[in-house]
Amino acid sequence: DQQVKQNSPSLSVQEGRISILNCDYTNSMFDYFLWYKKYPAEGPTFLISISSIKDKNEDGRFTVFLNKSAKHLSLHIVPSQPGDSAVYFCAATSGGNKLVFGAGTILRVKS
Amino acid sequence: ETGVTQSPTHLIKTRGQQVTLRCSSQSGHNTVSWYQQALGQGPQFIFQYYREEENGRGNFPPRFSGLQFPNYSSELNVNALELDDSALYLCASSNQGVDYGYTFGSGTRLTVV
DSSP, X not given: OOSEEXXXXXXXXXXXXXXXXXEEEOOTTOOEEEEEEEOTTSXXXXXXXXXXXXXXEEETTXXXXXXXXXXXXXXXXXXXXXXXXXXXXXXXXXXXXXXXXXXXXXXXXXX | OOOOEEEOSEEEEOTTOOEEEEEEOOTTOOEEXXXXXXXXXXXXXXXXXXXXXXXXXXXXXXXXXXXXXXXXXXXXXXXXXXXXXXXXXXXXXXXXXXXXXXXXXXXXXXXXX
């Protein structure tokens, strides 16, 4: 039972353009959502998060949007840079006890 | 502020053997969680330890067990290794009751042959 889904295995974007990574979830009890970035041979690194009581959170080039009615969130990266090339994981939690991850999206930013 | 450190980084074991993976949590963090990441998948929650006790468990068999020590470091033990146990094992520390900030280590790559 995949409670968090990232339906795009990969995404390729030109440097300077916007990258949009999508995530869908099924569990309405999730109250906090996080995005992690992962480089090869490293652990996931926290990027940005959003509480279920908000619909948008922004941190520099990164913005996360949450649509609770659609059970959908997205991560926008503007402008995209080659160093953003990595695997991006969407994760969700209910009460902070454990994180439920999606399968990840490989982002390639071409220069 | 030190991050989460895991040891060893790589390990090869034979089917049926036992393995112990270690994790030192980030300073100031009191909770440790373990995740298994198989190839091409996202990390899957194994269990969490808080105040030296198991505080939640995912869908993993009892041959996966753990410990948390008074200094908040932790061990993951896997008995009777199976080929499907081959994966990246990630440790994450956090501050229970403070925030949802999980800091991950770089993981231990376990290969079972």
